[in-house]
Amino acid sequence: MRQELKENYGPIFEEALLKEIDQAAIFKEIPEGTKLMEIGDYIKSMSLLVSGVIKVLREDDNGDELLLYFLENGDTCAMTLNCCMAQAQSEIRAIAETDAKLIMVPIQKMEEWMAKYRSWRNFVLQSYNDRMYELLETLDSIAFFNMDQRLLKYLNEKARVTNSKNIRSTHQEIAYELHTSRVVVSRLLKKLENMGKIVLNRNHIELLDLD
Amino acid sequence: MRQELKENYGPIFEEALLKEIDQAAIFKEIPEGTKLMEIGDYIKSMSLLVSGVIKVLREDDNGDELLLYFLENGDTCAMTLNCCMAQAQSEIRAIAETDAKLIMVPIQKMEEWMAKYRSWRNFVLQSYNDRMYELLETLDSIAFFNMDQRLLKYLNEKARVTNSKNIRSTHQEIAYELHTSRVVVSRLLKKLENMGKIVLNRNHIELLDLD
DNA sequence: ATAGGGAAGTAACAAAGGTTACAGATGGGA
DNA sequence: TCCCATCTGTAACCTTTGTTACTTCCCTAT
Numbered sequence: 001m002r003q004e005l006k007e008n009y010g011p012i013f014e015e016a017l018l019k020e021i022d023q024a025a026i027f028k029e030i031p032e033g034t035k036l037m038e039i040g041d042y043i044k045s046m047s048l049l050v051s052g053v054i055k056v057l058r059e060d061d062n063g064d065e066l067l068l069y070f071l072e073n074g075d076t077c078a079m080t081l082n083c084c085m086a087q088a089q090s091e092i093r094a095i096a097e098t099d100a101k102l103i104m105v106p107i108q109k110m111e112e113w114m115a116k117y118r119s120w121r122n123f124v125l126q127s128y129n130d131r132m133y134e135l136l137e138t139l140d141s142i143a144f145f146n147m148d149q150r151l152l153k154y155l156n157e158k159a160r161v162t163n164s165k166n167i168r169s170t171h172q173e174i175a176y177e178l179h180t181s182r183v184v185v186s187r188l189l190k191k192l193e194n195m196g197k198i199v200l201n202r203n204h205i206e207l208l209d210l211d
Numbered sequence: 212m213r214q215e216l217k218e219n220y221g222p223i224f225e226e227a228l229l230k231e232i233d234q235a236a237i238f239k240e241i242p243e244g245t246k247l248m249e250i251g252d253y254i255k256s257m258s259l260l261v262s263g264v265i266k267v268l269r270e271d272d273n274g275d276e277l278l279l280y281f282l283e284n285g286d287t288c289a290m291t292l293n294c295c296m297a298q299a300q301s302e303i304r305a306i307a308e309t310d311a312k313l314i315m316v317p318i319q320k321m322e323e324w325m326a327k328y329r330s331w332r333n334f335v336l337q338s339y340n341d342r343m344y345e346l347l348e349t350l351d352s353i354a355f356f357n358m359d360q361r362l363l364k365y366l367n368e369k370a371r372v373t374n375s376k377n378i379r380s381t382h383q384e385i386a387y388e389l390h391t392s393r394v395v396v397s398r399l400l401k402k403l404e405n406m407g408k409i410v411l412n413r414n415h416i417e418l419l420d421l422d
Numbered sequence: 423a424t425a426g427g428g429a430a431g432t433a434a435c436a437a438a439g440g441t442t443a444c445a446g447a448t449g450g451g452a
Numbered sequence: 453t454c455c456c457a458t459c460t461g462t463a464a465c466c467t468t469t470g471t472t473a474c475t476t477c478c479c480t481a482t
Contacts, residue, residue, distance in 0.1 A: 060355040079362045093348055114332050121325050135346045137300055142353050143390055144271040179354055181470060392440055
């Protein structure tokens, strides 16, 4: 059995299910920046994330983006579940934020395992649960917070998932993900720097005493 | 077997499952305004909506609200699913927008039926799917649209679920649900009236040629 | 070394939405 | 009938965010 499967999903899946996954799945390594899913795509397989970070984005009518959430080790994309179940098109875009490793399961197996394995049912429902919760969090940010608070939250999130206080992004990139303009981001970042919360450099931002 | 169960869920559930639901469930009628679920509640049963409309709300730190979506006949609240599965507290508030009839199923049955009935699995996953989609729609509105567009969308939604072009709300009530202020709502409603899209009256609003 | 391009800083202004204040309209109950 | 609470209209003003424009800085490829 593949080492990565055992390590990451061994504790939550039954032995028999692990074996089935091992046989049915394709193991895949993808470099940073790879587009895993595009809005409108029909999805043919479900991905279990083993390492790395995937960012999930929504798009407006002008083609501008908004970051919904990050996926990490042990996560799967509930949108994939959606699409598989409903034979519908993807509502979101998924891009590898870092190099990543995936276990890809053909969707025919999903329904089969739902009937067969309790741990699989729990995993799928828990995933929906987690993604729903993250969507609510994102919605809270947009509906209830000002841009400076959203920016701070974004920087913290980014530091958490990349496991580094050093954020390698340009202001323009941050602006895209928060669905605002570069000038606004620069203005607010400068404010945060003056407050002693961050240090600004060309192409990267250093977090200090955020909380 | 209860008539309402047969009528509303007969087409999607197997006969055996319908019988089990009929035996296990409690049938309930609730008047408009009833609070079905509060933020922080632990949920003990899952509700299948038979008639009427339920509104689902999110709250900010000041106690101010934001409408997430309406539930209608045939819908169930995915948040309930969440809470049951995770033994977690409710993230949302649910209030009867009109008089409503519910079929309440004890949560122990859910897991049992997930293993046993394919139609139940499909129903639960489809519900997650639908609610996720509605959350995305709401998020789009807030992130990408101006308040006047959101207001128009709100009026249309409300007209749709209540099946009436006559919306019996005060400006203050609308402001709560859109998470803005009464003055802003009055201002934009007046603009819509001047554009010939609505007619304003005390305590109710008449929709004209919206699209 | 230097030109050129991307990145960042900043000023000035515009637009959207939130806030405060107050006036007038309406309708239900004493 | 009249009083009062509630609802609505509107003006004036403020804050936040978005836009435009221009400058400066820095890195890299020639």
